[in-house]
Amino acid sequence: MxxxxxxxxxxxxxxxxxxxxxxxxxxxxxxxxxxxxxxxxxxxxxxxxxxxxxxxxxxxxxxxxxxxxxxxxxEEMAVDDETLLAMVPAEHRRFVQGVLAEHGIELAEEKLLGMFGAxxxxxxxxxxxxxxxxxxxxxxxxxxxxxxxxxxxxxxxxxxxxxxxxxxxxxxxxxxxxxxxxxxxxxxxxxxxxxxxxxxxxxxxxxxxxxxxxxxxxxxxxxxxxxxxxxxxxxxxxxxxxxxxxxxxxxHEAETAPWTVEKMLAASSRDTVRSRARTGKPSRQLRTSWHAAWEREGAPQPLPMPLQSWVSETGLRHVDKLAETGHEGARELATYWVGQGVGLMDRRKSARDVVIEMATGYADATERLAATLE
Amino acid sequence: MxxxxxxxxxxxxxxxxxxxxxxxxxxxxxxxxxxxxxxxxxxxxxxxxxxxxxxxxxxxxxxxxxxxxxxxxxEEMAVDDETLLAMVPAEHRRFVQGVLAEHGIELAEEKLLGMFGAxxxxxxxxxxxxxxxxxxxxxxxxxxxxxxxxxxxxxxxxxxxxxxxxxxxxxxxxxxxxxxxxxxxxxxxxxxxxxxxxxxxxxxxxxxxxxxxxxxxxxxxxxxxxxxxxxxxxxxxxxxxxxxxxxxxxxHEAETAPWTVEKMLAASSRDTVRSRARTGKPSRQLRTSWHAAWEREGAPQPLPMPLQSWVSETGLRHVDKLAETGHEGARELATYWVGQGVGLMDRRKSARDVVIEMATGYADATERLAATLE
The missing domain is CATH 3.20.20.70 (Aldolase class I)
Known part of the structure; x- marks a missing residue:
């Protein structure tokens, strides 16, 4: 082609x-x-x-x-951890800790905001x-x-x-x-x-x-x-x-968390959500109890980018690790960015096979369309 | 084809x-x-x-x-107007009257709920x-x-x-x-x-x-x-x-309100909204100040179907009529159901011409796709 x-x-x-x-x-x-x-x-x-x-x-x-x-x-930012920590409202930190705790996950505040850069x-x-x-x-x-x-x-x-x-x-x-x-x-x-x-x-x-x-x-x-x-x-x-x-x-080649792969293969196109509750801007992800928590009555508004990532990312990566051990609460919360096309992804393949199948599907569809004009 | x-x-x-x-x-x-x-x-x-x-x-x-x-x-409903009226909360009636009034439109309460059936x-x-x-x-x-x-x-x-x-x-x-x-x-x-x-x-x-x-x-x-x-x-x-x-x-053949046609021809694909603020269920419409009003802080939640239509439909039809007279507030509020494809609708045509153009476009696209395999 x-x-x-x-x-x-x-x-x-x-x-x-x-x-x-x-x-x-x-x-x-x-x-x-x-x-x-x-x-x-x-x-x-x-x-x-x-x-x-x-x-x-x-x-x-x-x-x-x-x-x-x-x-x-x-400008190059030269701020220390304490300054950054202070930019994330206590309400949001407490909320995330609460959501994790509801799912049986404890994460100390100093760890919660452990992962972010300038x-x-x-x-x-x-x-x-x-x-x-x-x-x-x-x-x-x-x-x-x-x-x-x-x-x-x-x-x-x-x-x-x-x-x-x-x-x-x-x-x-x-x-x-x-x-x-x-x-x-x-x-x-x-x-x-x-x-x-x-x-x-x-x-x-x-x-x-x-x-x-x-x-x-x-x-x-x-x-x-x-x-x-x-x-x-x-x-x-x-x-x-x-x-x-x-x-x-x-x-097979991707480094996606294995439990998240399982969720993706089982998901339909309706199992994603376009939500501000991970980065602060609308991004499409697997819908899980993480998003339900941020949508419920009384939940704080997601913070602007990049602050929402600071308050969500470390917790969610911790969730991914726990999910691999079989932790049920973590398995409920685990999420990752994926499009609605996830509804058409139903088994693991090699990247090479995906390319070959897509090329074949392209050629077949082209012939099918052309045949409607014959 | x-x-x-x-x-x-x-x-x-x-x-x-x-x-x-x-x-x-x-x-x-x-x-x-x-x-x-x-x-x-x-x-x-x-x-x-x-x-x-x-x-x-x-x-x-x-x-x-x-x-x-x-x-x-x-079951066949045999209810009088007063009973029906009582099913629409006063808060919603007042809200719609307020939105209309902000746009320079007066509509008495008995007229507001004038149009609905069983x-x-x-x-x-x-x-x-x-x-x-x-x-x-x-x-x-x-x-x-x-x-x-x-x-x-x-x-x-x-x-x-x-x-x-x-x-x-x-x-x-x-x-x-x-x-x-x-x-x-x-x-x-x-x-x-x-x-x-x-x-x-x-x-x-x-x-x-x-x-x-x-x-x-x-x-x-x-x-x-x-x-x-x-x-x-x-x-x-x-x-x-x-x-x-x-x-x-x-x-040319459609009976869409003329001012709404103008709005549709000028609209891009981003000018629609999937909103509950007309029928009570999510439906896609031209986005106007009507939807902005229902989205703002303190606005009531849209009512369940069919009540939301009762509280919106008469007012919006009145708006359509006023819009034809050049009433500015009505022109801001005027809306109708339309899909994101509105961004590709940029001039009036006869229905016959639309069919012919679509058939031609189909054939051209088919040939274009087939040519990628040659």
Whole structure:
């Protein structure tokens, strides 16, 4: 198969796979798709180690990196733990401790807020770009608004296209006008942070808006896409291919917590929720008693980003560990970001098999559609 | 083009058009699609008049009727206006009067609750079926849960297939097991009452679930579909065609309030809201200051169905009339049910032109997809 994105990236299957796991990236690229390493949580030296490993294992196939950099960086923050702790209201800390306690989990306050950093500040973005440009990366993606100007400039100077995620027509126009080369249009069914408009509507709306303005860049469809039929539907809707995330979470290669994988394989499309109760912004996750707690009468409002992550992340990672031991309360609470496509994910597969099945499903669906015109 | 639904209904284009307007029904069927008259709000004698008019104008082309009948009917209610009035809390009446007043609209309390009936009770369903079976109707659809057993039995006895709308996999299975012949799978992007799962995910999920259980009936995709590309995407996702509603609201033939048509043509996909503030159940509508009022701090919770309609419908119809006179407050409040596909509806067209454009778009998209395999 061949679309604009295949030509741009030198791939055989118009399937991009976002994953935090380097094994998934390698397997997808080797199978003919395009793996994109989610590199935002890496320090520059860790990213260098991951990319080096990928280079040694990907057989020369193309791959990309996704970084999450705000358009404007904050000043380097030099605050101590006590200051940060004071930014999280006692009400929220007590609430989370209460929710955990209801599920039979004790977590001392000093541990509850143990895991957070000062965020993306200073020159970390430049340093990540330094690393990226020393490896044969074929695409730089940014999942958070318009990429900083230096990302676009340095990538373009190196002949690298830049991709960005959007959840609204206006954002797509702004991104392309800022120099973005590939627009990932993400519907509300997507796992993680997402807007309110669905993939079925948003993809043709963005394609039309860009075409009307002569902004001719490849568009990728994202949100809910876990099968080859859906990948073909993306192309029918005017996209050049699909950007996927959730479908890789239940592959053998992924590092998803095993109990969460079980939950995902059993889930239907109605078992996710778009909630502010993990990061402070609406993000789609497996719906569990964690969300029910935050929705009930008298619960505090989720804090703005990044404070809500500070109050939720350590507790939820502790929950994941306990869930593996069979702890029932932890198994109820355990959650992770995933899209509505989870309803179509019903068994563990290798990443390679997912790519092959999606390519086959794409071809079959194409023939089925063509047959309706015969 | 030809799919299972074309064979079942004897049509050339796998496009079903739900409309309360008989002119739309006739124009769609004459153009090669399949018009479905929304007949729920008709008394039996009115339905007879509408179907007779359609028969005289449709040139023998096939069409259908959609009725909204609960699986179990309530007892015939014999309550006076005062009793009904007493069921709507004073808080809600005062709130609506206040919202209208903020927009410069006065509506006396006795007028506010002037428009409601006792609902679908007694033998009205049987009497509607009497009317339907005396006309050359080719499909009976039911938009509200599983159709009553007598609807399925009488339709089948007359050789008529029965369609039903679903918003979840489990409902689709239950419907087909109850005898439904065509399942309309409606995503959250749809106008009117809708669930939370998107068309892109729900269609393949339902198709897979029915296939696994050997429940082999045609599935139609609904929700957000207003273009030929999207109709083709529906078929790619496993549906036999598309069920549409919103796209007809801005046609020349539709009876949509003119000011609301203007708002729809200007709207983007982000200008709808899935809200309980009109009928009491979540339904998707144009987002206006009406919804902002119901969402603000201190606003009452929307009442359960049908009470919320009693407290909202008369006021909103009054708003529509005032909006036509140029009343600014009314123009802000004016709303109607419409799906996210409204973002792709940008000019008035005839219903016939919509059908032709969708058929052309379907064929073009099919060729475009097939070309990716060459």
């Amino acid at each position: 061949r679309t604009d994105i295949c030509d741009l990236l030198g791939i055989e299957i118009p399937l991009l796979a976002f994953s935090h796991c380097r094994d998934v990236v390698v397997e997808v690229s080797k199978a003919g798709g395009f793996g994109v390493l989610g590199g935002s949580s890496f320090a520059p030296e860790d990213l260098k180690r991951e990319l080096t490993w990928i280079d040694e294992n990907v057989d020369g196939k193309p791959y990309g990196v996704d970084i999450v950099l705000p358009e404007k960086l904050g 965020g993306v500040t200073g020159d970390i973005g430049e340093r990540l770009m330094d690393v990226i440009l020393r490896h044969p990366v074929k695409l730089v993606a940014n999942a958070l608004g318009v990429p900083p100007a230096y990302v676009i400039e340095r990538a373009h100077a190196a002949g690298l296209p830049v991709a960005a995620l959007v959840g609204a027509k206006e954002h797509a126009i702004r991104q392309v006008e800022a120099g973005v080369d590939v627009v990932v249009v993400q519907g509300t069914e997507a796992g993680g942070h997402c807007g309110e408009v669905t993939t079925m509507v948003l993809v043709p709306e963005v394609v039309r808006a860009l075409r009307e303005r002569d902004l001719m860049v490849p568009v990728l469809a994202a949100g809910g896409i876990v099968t080859g039929e859906q990948m073909a539907a993306s192309v029918v809707l005017g996209a050049a291919g699909a950007w996927t995330g959730s479908v890789w979470l239940t592959t | 030809r799919t299972d639904i074309c064979d079942l209904l004897g049509i050339e284009i796998p496009l079903l058009a739900f409309s309360h307007c008989r002119d739309v029904v006739v124009e769609v069927s004459k153009a090669g699609g399949f018009g479905v008259l929304g007949g729920s709000s008709f008394a039996p004698e009115d339905l007879k008049r509408e179907l007779t008019w359609i028969d005289e104008n449709v040139d023998g082309k096939p069409y259908g009727v959609d009725i909204v009948l609960p699986e179990k009917l309530g 609902g679908v009770t007694g033998d009205i369903g049987e009497r509607l079926m009497d009317v339907i079976l005396r006309h050359p109707v080719k499909l009976v659809a039911n938009a509200l849960g599983v159709p009553p057993a007598y609807v399925i039995e009488r339709a089948h006895a007359a050789g008529l297939p029965v369609a039903a709308l679903v918003g979840a996999k489990e409902h689709a299975i239950r419907q087909v097991e109850a005898g439904v012949d065509v399942v309309v799978v409606q995503g959250t992007e749809a106008g009117g009452h809708c669930g939370e799962v998107t068309t892109m995910v729900l269609v393949p999920e339902v198709v897979r679930a029915l296939r696994e259980r050997d429940l082999m009936v045609p599935v139609l995709a609904a929700g957000g579909i207003v273009t030929g590309e999207q109709m083709a995407a529906s078929v790619v996702l496993g549906a036999a065609g598309a069920w549409t509603g919103s796209v007809w609201l801005t046609t």
